[in-house]
Amino acid sequence: MSNSETYTLHPGATALIRNEPVQARSTARLATLLDSAAAAIDEIGYEKLTTAMVAERAGASIGTVYRYFPDRIAVLQSLASRNLERLMVRISEELARGDHASAQDALLAVVDTLVDLFRSEPGFRSLRVGDVLDLLPPATEEPASTVIAGAVGDAFVERFGAADSAEFRLAVGSAVEVADALVARAFARSSPGEDALLAEARRAVTAVVVDRL
Numbered sequence: 001m002s003n004s005e006t007y008t009l010h011p012g013a014t015a016l017i018r019n020e021p022v023q024a025r026s027t028a029r030l031a032t033l034l035d036s037a038a039a040a041i042d043e044i045g046y047e048k049l050t051t052a053m054v055a056e057r058a059g060a061s062i063g064t065v066y067r068y069f070p071d072r073i074a075v076l077q078s079l080a081s082r083n084l085e086r087l088m089v090r091i092s093e094e095l096a097r098g099d100h101a102s103a104q105d106a107l108l109a110v111v112d113t114l115v116d117l118f119r120s121e122p123g124f125r126s127l128r129v130g131d132v133l134d135l136l137p138p139a140t141e142e143p144a145s146t147v148i149a150g151a152v153g154d155a156f157v158e159r160f161g162a163a164d165s166a167e168f169r170l171a172v173g174s175a176v177e178v179a180d181a182l183v184a185r186a187f188a189r190s191s192p193g194e195d196a197l198l199a200e201a202r203r204a205v206t207a208v209v210v211d212r213l
Helices: 024-044 051-058 060-068 072-096 102-121 144-158 164-187 195-209
Strands: none
Touching: 024 051, 024 060, 024 072, 051 060, 060 164, 060 195, 072 102, 072 144, 102 144, 102 164, 102 195, 164 195
16 A cells, blocks of 8 residues: 555544544545554554654654644554554455355455465554554444454355354454464564464464354
């Protein structure tokens, strides 16, 4: 994705931004600020990120940063929300494909999509979909893992005829949590991800839902 690409933030993030962009130029500026924050986070971690660093990397004034974000926490939460949105787009595209032989194959493709974002999306390893931060989202927002699990579960019911039930939804939700935890661990000390842990993520996710698919 380019710095000038437009996107729609997850509803929980728009409340964090002082001036929600309505023009292409403003939207591009916001994307540049978040891209700059993501690049800095990849180098130093989100704990050390400051609004001054974001401004410097973006080639903008500190006033421009504060025009959109009241503080560094808002920057981090907005970036986490963007990460969730980009992950959801990729998962939706993957699940919409018709070449998965089974629901299990589709689920493993979702895991592969998560792995690819860890490898390719700046800032994703640190913030992922936001739940790794000790930053409280708006109380009205569902946890990111719940949003993802809901989309995956819906696809399995519609495309593969999975029997929808509380037990099925719990299994899918657990699979999403397991995938996130093991994939994150695989990338904790390795930029490409540790193969053994990635293989374990695929095995464990399959085991969690095998009786429900």
